[in-house]
Ligand code: HEC
């Protein structure tokens with residue numbers, strides 16, 4: 001096993017972007033730490049997957065574990081290499097760091113918990129196991145993460161600019177609804193690539209699946225969510241417009257509803 005040195009990127013991020021993200025949302029910055037993600041499947045990884053993941057994600061990673069049957073959203077089927085939460089462009093595979101992040105953060109509004117009962121090394125060890133379920137990782141490499149520019153501050157002006165993009169330029173409301181409740185005119189007909197119904201996210205609830213920081217929201221509509229009808233809007237906007245849209249989306253959160 002050749003361990004791969006990791007987190008130089010995350011380290012850089014925490015130094016630069018976390019300070020500004022923390023200003024807006026009050027999240028704790030991620031501390032960079034040396035973490036080895038094995039490049040090949042190890043016994044530790046196999047055992048960890050079997051014990052903690054396979055009941056939902058299935059022994060062969062098809063998302064068909066014994067407890068998955070009645071679950072919605074379904075546990076991810078790893079065989080296609082389609083990951084929702086990435087820093088990489090639309091259609092790309094995720095980076096190891098993206099996968100690690102989802103395992104640690106979990107997916108709010110689903111049965112996927114943050115796996116903080118596992119050690120960091122155990123969480124790292126399952127990454128090659130997940131990748132081994134899909135041939136995509138043998139034939140392709142993840143593309144480089146998208147550039148996230150310097151954040152502009154949420155002000156009345158930038159939020160109003162974001163509202164215009166949401167309502168007029170890109171028509172996010174068609175799926176997400178004018179007030180962001182996930183109830184736009186096209187909402188009911190959405191399906192994911194596996195044929196299961198999927199709801200456009202209700203922004204008012206606040207518990208974003210991919211994370212609540214402004215950087216997370218920026219990344220979601222810039223990279224799109226692979227395997228879902230949530231498209232990537234990578235080409236339509238300048239960097240400043242992206243931050244305006246981000247702040248508008250965050251302004252749709254209704255604090256009185258987030259505690260429910
Ligand atoms: C109780 C069921 C359950 C268990 C156990 C579980 N998961 Fe999940 N997992 C889910 C569900 C449901 C989703 C899909 C959430 C969604 O898309 O809204 C998911 C999604 C994921 C994703 C999706 C990433 C993406 O970007 O699309 C990863 C990675 C993942 N799980 C890894 C793991 C690992 C590793 C373990 C074991 C340590 C694990 N899961 C255990 C239910 C589970």
Ligand code: HEC
Nearest residue numbers: 170172175199200201208209210211217220221228229230
């Ligand atoms: C064709 C329908 C559709 C359109 C148009 C659309 N979305 Fe989405 N969006 C979705 C769906 C479906 C999901 C939920 C995916 C899931 O739950 O896995 C989603 C999820 C998201 C998320 C992720 C939230 C989270 O849980 O982390 C963000 C952010 C988002 N959309 C923003 C936007 C913005 C901004 C626009 C306009 C530029 C937009 N969407 C346009 C369908 C759409």
